[in-house]
Amino acid sequence: MDTVGVIGCGEMGRMLVDGFLSSGVLRADEVVVSSRSKGSLDTCAAAWPGIGIAATNTELARQCRLIIIAVRPQEIMAVLREIAPVMDGSEHIVSLAAGVGLADLESVFWGSVTRTVPTITSRAWQGTTLICHGHRVGAGDAIRVEELLSSIGDVMLVGEDELAVATLLSSCGPGLLVAIIEEMAQAASRAGDLSYDRALSLATGMAMATAACMRKAGEAPPDLIRRVATGGGMTEVGVQELRERLPMIFDEVFAAMLERHGALERWCGRKSP
Numbered sequence: 001m002d003t004v005g006v007i008g009c010g011e012m013g014r015m016l017v018d019g020f021l022s023s024g025v026l027r028a029d030e031v032v033v034s035s036r037s038k039g040s041l042d043t044c045a046a047a048w049p050g051i052g053i054a055a056t057n058t059e060l061a062r063q064c065r066l067i068i069i070a071v072r073p074q075e076i077m078a079v080l081r082e083i084a085p086v087m088d089g090s091e092h093i094v095s096l097a098a099g100v101g102l103a104d105l106e107s108v109f110w111g112s113v114t115r116t117v118p119t120i121t122s123r124a125w126q127g128t129t130l131i132c133h134g135h136r137v138g139a140g141d142a143i144r145v146e147e148l149l150s151s152i153g154d155v156m157l158v159g160e161d162e163l164a165v166a167t168l169l170s171s172c173g174p175g176l177l178v179a180i181i182e183e184m185a186q187a188a189s190r191a192g193d194l195s196y197d198r199a200l201s202l203a204t205g206m207a208m209a210t211a212a213c214m215r216k217a218g219e220a221p222p223d224l225i226r227r228v229a230t231g232g233g234m235t236e237v238g239v240q241e242l243r244e245r246l247p248m249i250f251d252e253v254f255a256a257m258l259e260r261h262g263a264l265e266r267w268c269g270r271k272s273p
C-alpha cells in the first residue's frame, strides 16, 4: 500500500492509526500523521515507533496519496484549503467530518473524496464504519479505503442521503445504548435490594449476550422476544409497557438528533440557514 496520511491526531485519528497498526493492515512506516499541536505528535511518536511524523499538513499531503482528515467539522475546510495547493488531484481525500457534504469538499479539492463515519466501538474491533464515496472515486481507490476500514470492524456503503440517519445508529448509537443500559441498571437498583454496581454488571453482560444472540440466531426481533416472553409472564408485561411508550420516545430522540445534525450542517456552511 502507498503511505497513508492521517491529519488530526485526536480521538478518532488516533483510534484509526491504532486500529490499522494493531490489525496489521499497515506497518508503522506506511503511516504519516500531522496534527495542530506538537504534544499530539509527540504522543503518536511515543505510541507507534517508526511512524512518519509530518511537521505540517502540507508536508504530509506531499508524501501521501490517501489522506484521512480527522479534524472537527468546523476545521476541515481550512485544512483542505491549506493542503489543496500542494496536491495534483491524484490524491484520495477521506473526510470524517460530520455534516460537511461531498459537494463542499469537492468544491475545494478536485480529486476523489470519500466521507466516512467511524464509531468509537472500533476500539473493540466491533461496530460498523459508514462509507460514502463521491462520484469521482475510482473502483481501485474505493476498494482500498473499504479494505483499510474493514480492518477495524464492519463497513457499510451508504448514499449521502442515508448518511445522517445511519450515523445516528452506528456512531451515536453507542452513546444511546449506554444511556439505556445505565437507566435499566438504575431502575433495577431502585426497584429492589441490588446494588447499582452489580445491576450495571448484569445489565451490561445481558446487553452483550443479547446482541450476540440476535446476530447468531438471525431471527427477527419479534421472534426472539417470543422465545423470552412466555405468555402472561414478567417479560411480556415489561415488553408491552415498552412497546406502548418507546416509539414516541425514540421518534422524539431521533428528531432532536437530526435537528442538531441540520444545525451542524448549516454551521459548517453546507446549507443556508
Ligand SMILES: NC(=O)c1ccc[n+]([C@@H]2O[C@H](COP(=O)([O-])OP(=O)(O)OC[C@H]3O[C@@H](n4cnc5c(N)ncnc54)[C@H](OP(=O)(O)O)[C@@H]3O)[C@@H](O)[C@H]2O)c1
Binding pocket: 007, 008, 009, 010, 011, 012, 013, 034, 035, 036, 037, 038, 040, 041, 057, 070, 071, 072, 073, 075, 079, 096, 097, 098, 117, 118, 119, 120, 171
Ligand atoms: N468522536 C466520535 O465518536 C466520532 C465519530 C464519528 C465521526 N467523528 C468525526 O471525527 C472527526 C474528529 O473527531 P474527534 O472526536 O477525533 O475530535 P478531536 O478529538 O477534537 O480531534 C480533532 C483533532 O484535530 C486536530 N486539529 C485541529 N485543527 C487542526 C489543523 N488545522 N491541522 C491538523 N490537525 C488539527 C487537533 O489536533 P491537536 O490535538 O494537535 O490540537 C485534534 O487532535 C470529527 O470531524 C467528527 O465529526 C467523531
